[in-house]
Amino acid sequence: MTDHQHALTAAQRRAVRQLLRISPVADELAERFAAAGHQLALVGGSVRDALLDRLGQDLDFTTSALPKETKRLLTGWAENVWDVGQAFGTIGAKKSGFHIEITTYRSENYDRASRKPDVAFGETIEEDLVRRDFTINAMAVKLPGREFVDPHGGLADLGRRIIRTPGTPEASFSDDPLRMMRAARFAAQLGFDVAPEVVQAMTDMTDRLDIVSAERIRDELSKLVLATEPTRGLRLLVDTGLADRMLPELPALRLEIDEHHRHKDVYEHSLTVLNQAIELENRLPDGGPDLVTRLAALLHDIGKPKTRRFEPDGGVSFHHHDVVGAKLVRKRLTALRYPSAVVNSVAKLTELHLRFHGYRGGQWTDSAVRRYARDAGDLLARLHVLTRSDCTTRNPKKADALRRSYDDLEKRIERLEQEEELAAIRPDLDGNAIMRILGTGPGPVVGRAYRHMLEVRMDRGPLSEEDAKAELLTWWSEQPEATTPEQ
The missing domain is CATH 1.10.110.30 (Hydrophobic Seed Protein)
Structure with a gap:
């Protein structure tokens, strides 16, 4: 028996095991449709995933019943039924922990100027399967008889691990x-x-x-x-x-590299950083996969093409590519209609990804460490992953030095977190205290004073109430609108 045949036999065994797992729900559903004179089959990704032994709780079916009839048959059997996809022939339902979607046999195509498909309902499962995207998604299992339908050789392509x-x-x-x-x-x-x-x-x-x-x-x-x-x-x-x-920013990273100006292949570097970030996702609070971290890893250097400069000594510089890259990230992800939370997070990580390289073997003051953590905010864990992943040097000594240096930075952040609740850092005086001490009401002055006291807090750590008041009064004495404060 060939390796290909062995693969198919194993896939078929896996599919049987998965079908037995879902049979109580699938068979009940099939019996309801059969009693009403309609055909039903497990189809597409569900069959593919069953053959790959990775079928989850999402089940896709196709049927000869029109959407209104499908909705009627699900009502009273499923725990929940929804019809948001009815215009495209799809009715959804939830039953016994399974998320079910049933779609009427159909064919669809795009007008050359249209963004939406025109949907026409079909009459046979063969007609439905030929309109599907790939052969590995064009297989079905008719229910309740469990007849395997594979008119386009999807099972063979699955065994060959090829997409046609x-x-x-x-x-x-x-x-x-x-x-x-x-x-x-x-x-x-x-x-x-x-x-x-x-x-x-x-x-x-x-x-x-x-x-x-x-x-x-x-x-x-x-x-x-x-x-x-x-x-x-x-x-x-x-x-x-x-x-x-x-x-387009991704292929733009394939910068020309000549024999006189040596620098890393930015495109290959970015893909490597993505792979390394994936390996480190277990460091994130929720594990992985994490879209924000992966997008940041992929796009963190997209400012380099616009900032590349050839230096007189033969080197290449990319000054401020972090800032330029953050703007490009924001523009591209916004154009792709990503939620603002994703756009802002990926842009912020791009802007911050070089910050660590000023650490220089632990020479930062506690003030600089506080600022690093404060500027990252709730993105700190992702920034840790991105920064570690951004090291793609082939020099073992350099790579080890960078790793140890970042280990040290993380330990210092952790120590300051424990000592000072760094994530929730605030000035030693709140707005009410500032107004009371300065004898002023709400307004721009209070905001400026608050920001000053926050900078003092970052620089010097926690102050006593007496020292904080003295610092505020010193600052206030230098302001042009200063009046006699409370004594």
Whole structure:
């Protein structure tokens, strides 16, 4: 028996095990549809994941029933039913811990000028499967009889670990151009190769991506970045030219490197930083995968192309690429319709990613350490991961020195956290105390005084009430609008 045959046999055994696990829910559902004269089948990603032994609690079905009939059959059986996808033929439900989506047999395609698919309902499961994106997602199991349907060789492609389209890739990508990004995403999620003819079509049809909405591109990019091997998918997006249409800052990192001006390959460096960040995600409070950390790792150096300067001594500089990069991150992620919380966090990490390199073997004062932690705020754990990941030197001594230096910084932050509750650091005098001491009411002066006292707190640590009052009065005596304060 060939390795390929062994792989298929093992996959089939895994699928049987998974189908037995979900059979109480799946069989009940199938019986309801059969009694009403309709067909039902487990389909697409659910069948693929069952064959890969990774089927979770999300179950996808396809049916001959129209959406209104599907909703009627689910009502009274499922714990919850929702119809937000009804216009596209999909009804959702929750039952016994499973998230269920049932879609009427359909076919869909894009008008060349449209961002939304035109949906037409089909009459057979074969018609439904041929419209699906890839052969590994074009398999079904008819229920309740459990007849395996695989008209396009998806099981064989699963065994060969290859991504192909049921029909021609040109026709598939013309129907829905987002499928080109999905090919890269599945490569990243599953570790599969993309068939040469599919790669060629992706390269030839990059302009078709322009009709896809930013929100759909964002969601697909996020799934890719959160995948097991995101760099596999990202390389495919760059190599085919798709990244030029939706994330042009990434291919722009492939800077020319000549024999006179030596510097790291910024593109390869960024992919390496992403891989190293993934390895360190277990340091984050919630573990991984973490979208903000991964986006920051990927994009932290996108300011370098705009700031590159060739120096007289033959070197290359990228002055202020952290600041420029933060602005570019904010612009790109906003254009992709990422939530403001994600945009702000990734931009902030990009802006801060060089800060550690001024540490110089532990020479920072406690004041500088406090500022480092305060400026990072709730992004501190992510900044730790990003900064550690940003070390890609091949020099073992240099790498070890950087690691030990950052270990020391983290220990100092931890010590100050314990001593001073650093994360919640505040001035020794609040606004009410400032107004009472200065004998003034609310206004800009109080805000300026508060900021001054915060800087004092960062520089000198906690002060006694008497010392804090003296510091405030000294500051106030130097202000042009000073009046006689409370004695």
